[in-house]
Amino acid sequence: MIVYDKVSKWYGSFQVLTECSTQVRRGEVVVICGPSGSGKSTLIKCANGLEPFQAGEITVDGISVGAPGTNLPKLRSRIGMVFQHFELFPHLSIMANLTIAQVKVLGRRPDEAAEKGLQLLDRVGLRALADKHPGQLSGGQQQRVAIARALAMDPICMLFDEPTSALDPEMINEVLDVMVELAREGMTMMCVSHEMGFARKVAHRVIFMDQGRIVEDAPTEEFFGAPRSERAQQFLSKILRH
Amino acid sequence: MYEFDWSSIPGALPILAKGMSVTLELTLTAIAVGIVWGALLAMARLSGKPWLSWPAATYVNVFRAIPLVMVILWFYLIVPALLQQLLHVQASTDIRMASALVAFSLFESAYYAEIIRAGIQSVPKGQVAAAQALGMPYAQVMRWVVLPQALRNMTPLLLTQAIILFQDTSLVYVIGLADFFGAAYKVGDRDGRLVELLLFAGLIYFVICYAVSWLVKNLQRKSVA
Numbered sequence A: 001m002i003v004y005d006k007v008s009k010w011y012g013s014f015q016v017l018t019e020c021s022t023q024v025r026r027g028e029v030v031v032i033c034g035p036s037g038s039g040k041s042t043l044i045k046c047a048n049g050l051e052p053f054q055a056g057e058i059t060v061d062g063i064s065v066g067a068p069g070t071n072l073p074k075l076r077s078r079i080g081m082v083f084q085h086f087e088l089f090p091h092l093s094i095m096a097n098l099t100i101a102q103v104k105v106l107g108r109r110p111d112e113a114a115e116k117g118l119q120l121l122d123r124v125g126l127r128a129l130a131d132k133h134p135g136q137l138s139g140g141q142q143q144r145v146a147i148a149r150a151l152a153m154d155p156i157c158m159l160f161d162e163p164t165s166a167l168d169p170e171m172i173n174e175v176l177d178v179m180v181e182l183a184r185e186g187m188t189m190m191c192v193s194h195e196m197g198f199a200r201k202v203a204h205r206v207i208f209m210d211q212g213r214i215v216e217d218a219p220t221e222e223f224f225g226a227p228r229s230e231r232a233q234q235f236l237s238k239i240l241r242h
Numbered sequence B: 001m002y003e004f005d006w007s008s009i010p011g012a013l014p015i016l017a018k019g020m021s022v023t024l025e026l027t028l029t030a031i032a033v034g035i036v037w038g039a040l041l042a043m044a045r046l047s048g049k050p051w052l053s054w055p056a057a058t059y060v061n062v063f064r065a066i067p068l069v070m071v072i073l074w075f076y077l078i079v080p081a082l083l084q085q086l087l088h089v090q091a092s093t094d095i096r097m098a099s100a101l102v103a104f105s106l107f108e109s110a111y112y113a114e115i116i117r118a119g120i121q122s123v124p125k126g127q128v129a130a131a132q133a134l135g136m137p138y139a140q141v142m143r144w145v146v147l148p149q150a151l152r153n154m155t156p157l158l159l160t161q162a163i164i165l166f167q168d169t170s171l172v173y174v175i176g177l178a179d180f181f182g183a184a185y186k187v188g189d190r191d192g193r194l195v196e197l198l199l200f201a202g203l204i205y206f207v208i209c210y211a212v213s214w215l216v217k218n219l220q221r222k223s224v225a
């Protein structure tokens, strides 16, 4: 579904990504972890072209992201993305947040879009908040709405960039629960996350990044059982302790 | 001691009203053109394409570095010749209003461009990324996500600029155009009651400007809440 082939990226002379290759198959859940600044966000933002890259190739559902002729907006409309800081549109109601792209991008009828929106709000347990504005919701609620907003586009896969790291501890689980359910339904997912409990529960594979390289890419059991690289071992022992 | 005599004001009201309509026409036209042309200039400056951003930046900086009075005078001297060449208007047509409208519109655009540019930049990058990630092309990102938020952030500044503009229109006296100030001056001069007429005109300017800035303050309070 998502294939990275030797992707490299530079900011000026600073290399953020160095020949990253991996793939996420249909229905697979991959968790990406690694120290701060190792290029995790950059890696997944390349998958929908939010970040350009200078070398290598990425294809999503067979479509090359970096090729000049690719209709990026169209491709992005099929890839869901959830951000660390939610990024709901503050000037729009929750309902409008869920429907605007359905209507403007996919050309759905407003009533159709609203029905879909309500259905998804129901699913994340927030139907009662449809008429509120994002500023009136807690962080956990906002992130659940953000997931619903992405799902409203009927995406073929979902990208998550540290969806729980801006949340108060007591709100982390309500978001993870939604993600676990999504994973169990067979959604193809690429998640940057340090929630190792989540990774153990649903990830098929874990990728460990360090200094712009994919250092480890292993099935979940193997990764937690015996990470091969020393950096990954250190990293794991650090985050699993607390 | 000076004896105030307000008796010439009631009779002068129709002339003053006509002057006010010139003032308002200038102000509203310059606001409308200024916001549209200013928004285009702002987007050109933010486009990241040198062949767009460079001319826009030059335009803005030049107009902001020249006194308004001079711009008004230049256009008064240049626009007539241009109009006559382009539209074959008779030399007798009064072009003072036309030249003032053009001068104010182009001049204010430079200021509006800066306000709008700051407004667009005040919208967090993450909002743009989120809109793009939903599949919106650039125009939709601007239309549905960036501009509504930018507009909300910059409304107080836009209104403040409108107040300044409203006062600055009195500068058209240099080309002999009878705006509200010009009309008051003419009547005062004619009746030998300059002090009263100018005090009265000042009062009207004050009331209008004060009312609008009060509105701005309330808007600000609402947008903070």
Ligand SMILES: Nc1ncnc2c1ncn2[C@@H]1O[C@H](COP(=O)(O)OP(=O)(O)OP(=O)(O)O)[C@@H](O)[C@H]1O
Binding pocket: A011, A016, A034, A035, A036, A037, A038, A039, A040, A041, A042, A043
């Ligand atoms: N616009 C930019 N210009 C220059 N360097 C950048 C830019 N954005 C990111 N970087 C650098 O690229 C590197 C990778 O950034 P990235 O955000 O992908 O890391 P990350 O693994 O997601 O880190 P974190 O865990 O802190 O989110 C960092 O060293 C960062 O400083």
Ligand SMILES: [Mg+2]
Binding pocket: A040, A041, A042, A161, A162
């Ligand atoms: Mg990151």
